[in-house]
Amino acid sequence: MHHPQPEKRFVILSDDQKTLASAILMEQKGQQKVFELTSKPICDLSALPAINILSINSENFMAWRGRVAGIQNTCLYFVAEEHIGPHLRRHLRIPIMLRTYLYPLSGDSARLPVITHDVSCGGISLYASRPLAPGFRFEIAIPFSSPPLLLSAQVIRVISEEQQLYACAFSDLLPQEEALLQEGIFEYDLHHKIKTVH
Structure with missing residues (x-):
C-alpha cells in the first residue's frame, strides 16, 4: 500500500511539451519512483520512449526525464534517467x-x-x-x-x-x-x- 507524500503533485509531459497526465508521488528509492495517476493519460505512456515529470506545487522544484517501467491500474512505475532544471518550468x-x-x-x-x-x-x-x-x-x-x-x-x-x-x-x-x-x-x-x- 503506497501513501502519498504531502505536497508532491506532478505533471507528466511529452518531449514536445504536451501535457499528458497528472500524478502524485507515492514513493521513491533512488531513480525508481512510483506515482499515482490522478488523471487518465491522453495516450499510452508506456509506448513513449521517454516522458518528463515535473513538480507543480512544491517549493523545491523536482523534475526528471526517464522511462515508464510499468503501469498497474493507476500506479505508474517510473525510472528517472536525468534531472531537468527549473528553467523548463519557468519557460514552458x-x-x-x-x-x-x-x-x-x-x-x-x-x-x-x-x-x-x-x-x-x-x-x-x-x-x-x-x-x-x-x-x-x-x-x-x-x-x-x-x-x-x-x-x-x-x-x-x-x-x-x-x-x-x-x-x-x-x-x-x-x-x-x-x-x-x-x-x-x-x-x-x-x-x-x-x-x-x-
Whole structure:
C-alpha cells in the first residue's frame, strides 16, 4: 500500500511539451519512483520512449526525464534517467485562451480587456483591444483561482501589430504566486484535455 507524500503533485509531459497526465508521488528509492495517476493519460505512456515529470506545487522544484517501467491500474512505475532544471518550468508555454483584464500602472487607469494566447511562469502573450508599446507596465488578472491572481507584468515586444499580439514578462513574482500560477497552468491544460480518473 503506497501513501502519498504531502505536497508532491506532478505533471507528466511529452518531449514536445504536451501535457499528458497528472500524478502524485507515492514513493521513491533512488531513480525508481512510483506515482499515482490522478488523471487518465491522453495516450499510452508506456509506448513513449521517454516522458518528463515535473513538480507543480512544491517549493523545491523536482523534475526528471526517464522511462515508464510499468503501469498497474493507476500506479505508474517510473525510472528517472536525468534531472531537468527549473528553467523548463519557468519557460514552458501552454496555449491558454482566457478573457481577462489588464490594469495600467501609470497614465490611463482604465482597465483594458485582453485575451491571453499562451501562459508560462515567466510571462504571457496576449491580444489587446488597443495598441501597446514595449515597456508598458500593468497588472493582469489571471482567472485560475478565486479570487484571480493579480500579477505585475510588462510588454517586452510586439509579436504582431496587425493582430495586436504582445509578448509580456511577469515581474517581481513571489514564490507563492509562481507556484499558484504553475499549478493553474497545468490544471487548466489537463482539464481541457482529459477526464479525471474515477
